[in-house]
Amino acid sequence: MESVARGGTRWKRFAVVMVPSVAASAAIGVALSQGALAASFSVSGQQFKLTVDELKGTGFVQYGAVDVGKSGKHPVAVVGLDSAKITNLCQSVVVPVPAFGNVSMTLRAGRAGGPKVIAKKLYIDADDLKANATFNKIDIGVSVDDTTKGPGPAKNDQYAPGSFAQQAESVKFTKVRQRAWATSAGTFKLSGLAMSVKKGKHECY
Incomplete structure (x- = not known):
């Protein structure tokens, strides 16, 4: 799948701090590991958290957009990567269950020393990031419609046509801590996938 459609909304002015942001989510990893995601979806009312020890990617692009779901409209910084190799991925989501309390689902894959998580045509919609980043041949301030080094906008x-974007031939991120609304990919291979479900709040960070 070369691109992913998301729920529509009319663009309204908002400011997104355009920082180098990236991570990879296993929120729907079991399905993605076997094939492509559906052509469109609206985001849930819950965010999820991710940590990654290291991500090496080729073909990077970033731009501002809006994710839409039943919980409303959410401004995000979208990161697109042609391909990515990820070490030590953790993704967690906390679901409040009426009359029971919080339930946490945690997924881990690509443990250090083993096979890495591999993603193709990866898009991440996030609103918070902490990481160390190194870019190779980066262009900052290019029009989102004219990006050529990554997969382009989904x-x-x-997004606002002609709005701010940045791109790079390759990237390396370490010590990633990210909060996201959605992740989609053409393929997502999760080596060493392990899932746990526990009562209470147990997040990756």
């Missing part, structure tokens, strides 16, 4: 993403 089809039907809600």
Whole structure:
């Protein structure tokens, strides 16, 4: 799948701090590890957290957009990567269950010393990031419609035409800590996938 459509909304002015942001989510990893994601979706009302020890990617692009779901409209910084290799991925989501309390689902893959997580045509919609980043041949301030070094904006993403974007031939991120609304990928191979479900709040960070 070369692109992913998301729920539509009319663009409204908002400011997104354009920082180098990236991570990879296993929120829907079991399905993605076997094939492509559906062509469109609206985001849930919950965010999830991710940690990554190291991510090496080729073909990087970033731009501002809006994710839409039943919980409303959420401004995000979208990161797109042609390909990525990820070491020690952790993804967690906490679901409040009526009359029971919080339930946490945690997924881990690509443990250090073993096979890495491999993603193709990866898009991450995030609103918070902490990481160390190194870019190779970066362009900052290019029009989102004219990016050439990454996968380009996802089809039907809600963004302002001609708005600010940045791109690079390759990137390396370490010590990633990210909060995201959605992740999608053409393929997502999760080596050593392990899932746990526990009562209470147990997040990756």
